Amino acid sequence: MLLQLGLNGCYRGVVRPSVIARASRTLGKRFNSQAVKTTFEKEHEILVAQRGNRPVSPHLTIYQPQLTWYLSSLHRITGVILGSGFFAVTIAFGISTLFGLGLNTENLKNYYKEKVPAWADWTAKGTAAYFFAFHFGNGIRHLIWDTGKELTIKGVNRTGIVVLALTAIGGTALLFK
Template sequence: MFMLRNPLLASLRSSYKPNTITNRLFSINKNLLQTPAKGQEILLKQRANRPISPHLTIYQPQITWYLSSVHRVSGVLLGAIFFGVSIAYGINKIYDFGLNDDSLVEFYKTNVPTWLDYTGKASVAYLFTFHFANGIRHLVWDKGSGFTIKGIYKGGYSVLAVCAVAGSYLFSKAF
């Protein structure tokens, strides 16, 4: 009653109207009243709508992606071949399994089909020339040149051209 009679308090009362901020501050959040199982269900629904990170399907594939991937794979494969053969020869010398160069060549010529021989030689030739040429490209980058978009693409296509020519040359010399 006193509030209605006092003009100052009456003006304050009429100016106060609840808004969204005060409603949020002073209301009970219904999400807090849920059970943990319900919260887990909501979380699983949110995760189902979330994209896989990084979501590569939104990007246009670039030559740099492929060259980087093939460079790493070629390094791993060539390293595995080199160390596998080196370790096999070392174990043969230590334990004397009786494997020598002549017996390995004879086994290779009699048991390995021609298509597998050609495939193996071509794979090693092209992987080696690609890894070598792309390694030189990286050394040029280490020098600090070729960092423009045009330079990066020019270097990438140059690596592919060198790989095609030098790989074919090495493959032809394998016979």
């Protein structure tokens, strides 16, 4: 019983035996529990009911939004979109070559010029240009952080604003190439 209570200091004379005896009697009365047989389903119902009584954490709603949140999220989103587009085209060319479907750059260029309207062309090019410019610039920003530079709040905000400015310039340059 002494080891269960974590009172093994009494062996060294740190705690008087009367204090340990009193604590043992009090804990024994207060926590006199018995094992009850139950099923997994009943235990699961109890667990679900207990979870329903837990308070909900405020999570992100208690924090003021910051530039770093938005840029981090946007970096991940642009990376996924650019990567997905790259892999879709690569897989399409691979499957076409494997099965002899005739997809090549010349056929793709002709189809694109004949079937895609101008507004869709500008939308696709603009999206790709600005996404690439942002993802590239923010990647350079991360490389700067990897060197241990610009890691203060002021430096992080400064590099974030530089990335946004370079995205506007670089994306526009790529769009009109």
